[in-house]
Amino acid sequence: MSDKALTLADDLTLNRMGYGAMQLAGPGVFGPPQDRDQAIAVLREALELGINHIDTSDFYGPAVVNELIREALHPYPADLRIVTKVGARRGPQGEWMPAQDPADLKVAVHENLRHLGLDVLDVVNLRVVTHEGTTDESLAEQFGALAELREEGLIRHLGLSAVSTAQLTEAQSIAPVVTVQNLYNVANRQDEALVERCAAENIAYTPFFPLGGFTPLQSETLRNVAARLGVSPQQVALAWLLQRSATIVLIPGTSSPAHLRENVAAADLVLPPDAVAELDAIGAGLKDELQ
Numbered sequence: 001m002s003d004k005a006l007t008l009a010d011d012l013t014l015n016r017m018g019y020g021a022m023q024l025a026g027p028g029v030f031g032p033p034q035d036r037d038q039a040i041a042v043l044r045e046a047l048e049l050g051i052n053h054i055d056t057s058d059f060y061g062p063a064v065v066n067e068l069i070r071e072a073l074h075p076y077p078a079d080l081r082i083v084t085k086v087g088a089r090r091g092p093q094g095e096w097m098p099a100q101d102p103a104d105l106k107v108a109v110h111e112n113l114r115h116l117g118l119d120v121l122d123v124v125n126l127r128v129v130t131h132e133g134t135t136d137e138s139l140a141e142q143f144g145a146l147a148e149l150r151e152e153g154l155i156r157h158l159g160l161s162a163v164s165t166a167q168l169t170e171a172q173s174i175a176p177v178v179t180v181q182n183l184y185n186v187a188n189r190q191d192e193a194l195v196e197r198c199a200a201e202n203i204a205y206t207p208f209f210p211l212g213g214f215t216p217l218q219s220e221t222l223r224n225v226a227a228r229l230g231v232s233p234q235q236v237a238l239a240w241l242l243q244r245s246a247t248i249v250l251i252p253g254t255s256s257p258a259h260l261r262e263n264v265a266a267a268d269l270v271l272p273p274d275a276v277a278e279l280d281a282i283g284a285g286l287k288d289e290l291q
Contacts, residue, residue, distance in 0.1 A: 004267055006249060008178045008204055012122065012157055014081055016242060017267040018053030019046045019260070020208075020253035024068055025061045030094035032064055038255065043072035045257055047080065049264045055181075055206070055251040057085045057127075058112045059096075066115035074117045083179070084112045085161050087127035087142070100128075102145035109149055124149075125159035125181055126171075134164040134182070139171060147175035161208070165194050168203075179204040179249070186240050187217055189283030195245050204249045211237055211252060219282055225275045231266075234259075238266035240279045 007013045024039045026032055033039040046054070058066050066084075073080065086108035089099040099108065105126070112121060126143055128134070139160075149155050159179035160171055171177050180198055184191045184207035198205040211217055211234050219233075226233040234252075241248050252263045271279070 003246065006204055006247060008202065009157060012081065012178060013079075014053040014204060014249050015051060016249050017051065017238075017264055018055060018083075018206075018249060018251040019043075019051045020251035021054055021056040021065045021069060022060050023253040023255045025064045028094050029060050030090065031061065033068070033255065035255070036068075038257070039068050040072045042255060042257055042260055043069060045260060047073065047077065049261065051264065052077075052079045053081050053083065053249065053251070055083045055085075056116075057088075058108060058115055059088050059090050062090045063111070063115050066112060070115065070117045076118075081122045082116060082118070083123040083125065083159070084116070084121055085125035085127045085159075085181070086112070086146070087161070100142050102141055105142055105145050106149060109146070109154060113154065120153060121155050123157045123159050123179060124155045125161045125179065127161040127181075128163050128167060134162055134167070136164050136166040139163070139167050140174060143171045143174050150175060159204075165197060168194070168197070177203060179206055181206045181208050183207065183209055184241075185210050185212060185217060185283075186222065186237050186279050187212070187219060187282050195248070199245045199247045202247060205245060205247055206249045206251055207241060208251070210241055210250055221278050221282055225271075225278055229269070229271075229275065231269060232262060235262060235266040235269055236271065236275075236279070238263060239269040239271050240276065242267065243271055243276060 005013055005015050022029055024033050056065050086105050087100055089097050091097050128139055146158055157178040158175050161181040182191050195205050217237055222233045226236045254260050
């Protein structure tokens with residue numbers, strides 16, 4: 001079905017149900033996976049299930065996840081699109097540390113290339129701030145550094161992560177933006193205006209933590225809708241996002257083959273209007289039931 005894929009450029013078509021590789025690293029997204037063979041198997045099954053969009057970063061591990069992707073999938077299928085991000089690094093104990101200097105960003109791009117075994121990266125997202133919020137602070141210097149690497153041919157397309165609408169506007173004045181990764185899900189709807197803007201401008205909006213992240217979504221309404229439809233609450237939450245906007249692209253992460261299959265199946269779930277209305281009420285704050 002055409003609505004299961006999103007074309008952003010002549011050389012960039014993403015299946016809207018992608019895969020986020022973050023959970024393939026060890027606890028806290030740090031160190032090696034607890035089951036390396038299963039991590040390899042999940043990556044290979046993702047492609048078998050039709051996923052052509054894998055989200056990753058060299059600061060997952062660090063380097064661990066990118067090396068797993070290379071081991072599992074290289075040489076890569078011609079239609080596979082690997083999206084990575086830069087702007088942070090990890091400390092010796094797994095601390096998340098900003099790395100926003102242009103020189104740091106360029107080093108990170110080269111590290112992603114090396115660990116993934118690529119000559120050019122399909123998409124590089126500039127992660128501007130932490131997941132806790134956004135600001136309107138200028139990103140011209142950082143985004144400009146990535147735009148230079150795009151001009152050099154090391155990056156095909158650029159995106160942004162954890163940004164405000166003002167920062168998107170500023171970035172677009174420097175180079176085209178094909179994707180925005182921000183916090184958004186059925187319970188956290190603060191980014192509604194940016195979701196709408198991305199749809200109007202054919203920018204992929206990729207919610208991180210589509211299922212709540214480290215604090216999974218808990219809602220009586222979500223559970224009730226899922227029970228009524230005979231599916232899982234997670235599948236309902238993913239299907240709601242896909243129906244919310246035609247340019248939303250999902251990257252739910254898992255290290256479990258069974259959960260991977262469940263996530264992918266959500267792309268075929270069509271929520272009836274009454275279910276959508278109930279779910280909309282969660283994020284709109286019309287029902288005080290989040291636990």
